[in-house]
Amino acid sequence: MTQATVLILAGITSTVALWIGTQGLRLRPDDLAPAVGKMLECLGMMLVFFMANAVLGLVAIIGGRSLTGTFVSTYAMSDVTLLAISFFQGLLFYCWREAKAGRRNRGLRASRSDRGTERAVIRKGD
Amino acid sequence: MTRWTRLLQWVGLAGIGLFLVAAFSPLPNTLFRWSATAPDIQPVDAIVVLGAAVETDGTLSCESLARTTTAVALYRAGRAPIIVFSGTSSGEGPSEARVRSELAGGLGVPPEAIRTETSALTTREEAARIGAMLQAQNVHRILLVTDSQHMRRARALFARDELQVFPATADARSGAGTSPEARLRLLRDLLGEWLALGYYRVAGYL
Numbered sequence: 001m002t003q004a005t006v007l008i009l010a011g012i013t014s015t016v017a018l019w020i021g022t023q024g025l026r027l028r029p030d031d032l033a034p035a036v037g038k039m040l041e042c043l044g045m046m047l048v049f050f051m052a053n054a055v056l057g058l059v060a061i062i063g064g065r066s067l068t069g070t071f072v073s074t075y076a077m078s079d080v081t082l083l084a085i086s087f088f089q090g091l092l093f094y095c096w097r098e099a100k101a102g103r104r105n106r107g108l109r110a111s112r113s114d115r116g117t118e119r120a121v122i123r124k125g126d
Numbered sequence: 127m128t129r130w131t132r133l134l135q136w137v138g139l140a141g142i143g144l145f146l147v148a149a150f151s152p153l154p155n156t157l158f159r160w161s162a163t164a165p166d167i168q169p170v171d172a173i174v175v176l177g178a179a180v181e182t183d184g185t186l187s188c189e190s191l192a193r194t195t196t197a198v199a200l201y202r203a204g205r206a207p208i209i210v211f212s213g214t215s216s217g218e219g220p221s222e223a224r225v226r227s228e229l230a231g232g233l234g235v236p237p238e239a240i241r242t243e244t245s246a247l248t249t250r251e252e253a254a255r256i257g258a259m260l261q262a263q264n265v266h267r268i269l270l271v272t273d274s275q276h277m278r279r280a281r282a283l284f285a286r287d288e289l290q291v292f293p294a295t296a297d298a299r300s301g302a303g304t305s306p307e308a309r310l311r312l313l314r315d316l317l318g319e320w321l322a323l324g325y326y327r328v329a330g331y332l
Contacts, residue, residue: 002305003150037135040142044134047141062325071247078318 046090053086149306154313158301161316162274163281168292170267172241173197173206174256176249176280177213180222186229188298189273194226196296197271198233205269210241210259212252249280249322250331257287269294274301275319282332 021027057077064070076082147153175197178189186194190213197209209230213222223242230240243259246252260268267290272280274295284291303309326332 002307006306007150040135040138041131043138043141044136045138047137048134058321073247074322075318078314 042091042094045094046087049090049093050083050086053082053089057082145310148313149310152304152309154309154316155301155303157316158275158312161278161320162297162301163277163293163295164274165295166292167200167205167269167294168267169204170206170269170290170292171208171265172260172263172267173200173209173269173271173294174260174284175209175211175226176252176270176272176276177222177246180213180216180219180225182215182217182219184220184225186222186225190222190226192298193271193273193296194229195233196294198230198235200269200271200294201230201235201239202233208239208241208263208265209235210243210256212243212246212256214244214247249276250283250326253280253283253287257284257289260289261287266290268292271296273297273299275315279319279323279326279332283326 022029054077058074061072061074061076064072175193178193179187180190181187194211197211200206201209211223211226211230213226215221221242221244223244227237227240227242231237241259243252243256246255266288268284270277270281270284270291271294274293274297277293277295281291281293299311299315300308301312303312323332
């Protein structure tokens with residue numbers, strides 16, 4: 001029952017979001033596929049951070065036990081907060097990369113626009 | 127699209143796929159049943175209850191409570207004359223073994239039937255210390271109380287000390303849970319135990 005409730009809720013909110021996107025915000029359905037690609041990329045980044053945190057944590061805990069004798073339970077690695085923090089890290093890193101890409105794109109547009117202005121000036125001078 | 131971007135997308139897709147299968151299919155329940163150890167309750171010399179967790183205010187975790195009450199029920203059914211409670215403290219509070227022995231006392235187990243082990247931090251240490259304690263008391267057959275996933279690793283460790291070990295499983299989590307969250311928890315616990323089992327084998331503890 002819980003399973004069906006969760007799936008029905010997700011279905012309803014996704015349909016509403018699709019309607020708001022296409023009707024209210026005038027988003028193009030064609031852009032949905034690239035958006036899915038970006039979402040997968042962002043999620044992949046989050047999971048890479050999670051795997052890195054988990055592996056590093058296990059190595060540190062087991063290494064710490066044998067080298068220093070300090071005991072930390074490996075069950076700390078199954079804490080759900082590790083997953084949440086990894087997701088924040090992954091999201092931030094993804095947004096950082098996107099900000100760089102956005103700046104590069106803005107720079108390209110600006111330089112194209114400058115070149116266009118220069119050509120217009122040269123033509124006028126002719 | 128760079129190779130790195132494509133790799134990230136595949137990782138993301140695998141993550142979504144794993145999440146959907148784990149949360150919305152009976153795979154975790156099937157794996158739980160497949161890797162669980164079945165109980166084999168026999169008359170023995172001692173009941174050994176492995177540690178789980180206790181809070182600093184003395185509140186036992188669900189796993190600890192399930193194991194303790196199972197052990198008390200076995201004692202009251204006349205399966206063994208003594209119970210050994212294991213469990214350290216988490217920080218400043220009382221040890222898990224002490225809290226459990228007080229609970230067992232309240233449930234009718236006499237103090238002379240209770241032993242405690244409060245220093246072992248891992249399953250391996252529990253097996254070594256409790257095994258030595260039991261050998262000194264001429265105990266050869268035990269009922270081992272822990273959860274059905276942890277039992278395989280724990281039983282193998284105790285059996286190394288020439289004890290005859292019978293599993294008495296006590297699960298705080300049902301393998302029949304059908305909510306997405308219950309299934310995700312089952313899978314998390316299973317993966318954790320499989321990792322621990324793999325580590326114990328690689329390290330030569332088993």
